[in-house]
Amino acid sequence: MKVIALHTPLGEEVLTLCAGDRVTLSGLVYTARDEAHLMMEERGIPFDPRGAAIYHCGPIIINGKVVAAGPTTSARMNNLSGPLLDHGVRALIGKGGMGLTVREQLRGRGVYLAFTGGCAALAASRMKHQGVFYEELGMAEAVWVLEFDKLPLVVGIDSMGNDIFHDVSCKAKLQFESLFK
Amino acid sequence: MNTREIDQALYSNIVRATNDAIRQAQIFLPPDVKSAIVKAMERETSPVAKGELRNILDNLSRAEELGLPICQDTGVPVVYLTIPSSVPYCNALLDAIREGIRKATSDVPLRPNVVDPISRENTHDNTGAGIPSIDVTPGSQLTITVLPKGAGAENMSRIAMLLPSEKACIPEFVAETMLIAGGRPCPPVILGVGIGGNFDQVASLAKEALLLPVDTMDPFEQELCDTVNKLGIGPMGLGGDTTALAVKVKRASCHTASLPVAVNVQCWASRRATVVVPL
Numbered sequence: 317m318k319v320i321a322l323h324t325p326l327g328e329e330v331l332t333l334c335a336g337d338r339v340t341l342s343g344l345v346y347t348a349r350d351e352a353h354l355m356m357e358e359r360g361i362p363f364d365p366r367g368a369a370i371y372h373c374g375p376i377i378i379n380g381k382v383v384a385a386g387p388t389t390s391a392r393m394n395n396l397s398g399p400l401l402d403h404g405v406r407a408l409i410g411k412g413g414m415g416l417t418v419r420e421q422l423r424g425r426g427v428y429l430a431f432t433g434g435c436a437a438l439a440a441s442r443m444k445h446q447g448v449f450y451e452e453l454g455m456a457e458a459v460w461v462l463e464f465d466k467l468p469l470v471v472g473i474d475s476m477g478n479d480i481f482h483d484v485s486c487k488a489k490l491q492f493e494s495l496f497k
Numbered sequence: 498m499n500t501r502e503i504d505q506a507l508y509s510n511i512v513r514a515t516n517d518a519i520r521q522a523q524i525f526l527p528p529d530v531k532s533a534i535v536k537a538m539e540r541e542t543s544p545v546a547k548g549e550l551r552n553i554l555d556n557l558s559r560a561e562e563l564g565l566p567i568c569q570d571t572g573v574p575v576v577y578l579t580i581p582s583s584v585p586y587c588n589a590l591l592d593a594i595r596e597g598i599r600k601a602t603s604d605v606p607l608r609p610n611v612v613d614p615i616s617r618e619n620t621h622d623n624t625g626a627g628i629p630s631i632d633v634t635p636g637s638q639l640t641i642t643v644l645p646k647g648a649g650a651e652n653m654s655r656i657a658m659l660l661p662s663e664k665a666c667i668p669e670f671v672a673e674t675m676l677i678a679g680g681r682p683c684p685p686v687i688l689g690v691g692i693g694g695n696f697d698q699v700a701s702l703a704k705e706a707l708l709l710p711v712d713t714m715d716p717f718e719q720e721l722c723d724t725v726n727k728l729g730i731g732p733m734g735l736g737g738d739t740t741a742l743a744v745k746v747k748r749a750s751c752h753t754a755s756l757p758v759a760v761n762v763q764c765w766a767s768r769r770a771t772v773v774v775p776l
Contacts, residue, residue, distance in 0.1 A: 338548060376569050376608050383606065384569035389649050389681050412649075412680040412734055432552040433649065433683035433733055434766045436569040437560035454619060456608060468552060470545055470735060480545075484736040485679050488728040492676045495727060496669045 413481025515597020546737025579636025680734015
């Protein structure tokens with residue numbers, strides 16, 4: 317299976333990606349969880365959002381070293397991601413997929429990339445700490461600037477409205493009904 | 498500490514053992530769990546699912562090489578103690594465990610995850626009011642078992658007070674729990690299932706079931722596991738043959754009018770370790 321190499325800042329190349337494609341991502345990426353999204357709405361986005369990738373992650377960073385940095389559950393950011401995409405963000409990275417709202421917000425604009433949940437050590441070995449914004453939110457909730465080196469990801473939701481998580485969940489529902497109803 | 502309760506050497510040994518158990522659990526996945534993931538990868542027919550399982554195995558190697566936690570959600574510590582009759586069950590013993598957790602938080606290091614439930618103020622040391630939960634049973638040795646429990650999977654756990662006539666609904670409740678959870682608890686999961694007891698006991702049974710080795714399943718556990726895997730949720734909810742690595746069941750007697758069932762969902766990072774404290 318071919319692996320597509322991506323580099324931030326991202327451009328229109330993300331629009332050609334299809335759900336299920338395997339990619340690697342390199343370049344600067346910004347972490348943001350619930351509190352960071354709220355803070356950015358209130359006080360502004362502290363980096364250039366155009367072509368940026370947002371990583372749903374609450375890392376452990378000690379003395380400027382990334383100790384662990386796996387993805388957190390993206391669905392918590394379902395109602396918080398619109399403003400970032402409106403400002404030009406091209407990729408959301410996390411685990412577990414996102415809701416219908418985000419699927420529609422990504423249409424014609426960007427993609428959702430899935431990273432294997434819990435793979436904190438693999439992530440740490442492919443990331444360098446390059447800075448931090450809103451550190452007062454605490455280690456897990458701050459906006460960390462991380463430089464990715466070929467992180468292996470899967471396109472979970474593409475810019476044409478295809479969503480692997482949604483398809484899998486529809487099939488699981490049908491299967492459940494055939495087993496128990 | 499209260500030196501009248503246990504001597505300084507034992508107190509220090511308990512602190513050290515707690516720290517060691519947490520470090521071991523956070524960095525090295527138990528061999529039975531690792532082997533279940535290897536077998537799942539070999540069996541997988543979906544290329545995306547195979548890739549996810551390969552990432553997980555790659556991650557386990559990196560964690561071991563770098564001496565880093567497997568997952569950044571280092572969880573909240575759940576502690577199980579066995580205490581021989583020669584060791585008094587006392588406050589100093591519990592204090593030593595709490596100190597071991599605080600030490601592990603800076604030594605391993607762990608992410609400070611413990612907060613006040615309403616103000617959300619972080620204690621910064623992974624202890625707090627009622628945390629850790631410490632389960633105590635009599636034993637021949639003083640052992641400390643830790644089960645660091647992450648929130649992604651814990652949040653998907655469910656409990657049902659079924660009617661005694663609904664025994665046949667247990668597989669449906671277990672599968673429905675996974676259907677609702679989807680990719681959110683980081684599948685492939687291990688499901689700890691409690692059956693019987695009271696409302697509170699059944700949840701504890703479900704959690705204790707996660708301490709059981711996953712390399713064997715009895716026919717009922719295997720049936721539950723096969724049912725869950727038929728959902729096709731797959732690793733990380735991206736589809737595939739492996740939704741659950743194993744289902745483990747623990748039972749207790751219950752009221753004739755009750756059938757409590759609980760499912761404690763555990764992500765693939767099923768971390769647990771036991772250290773014997775020298776006496």
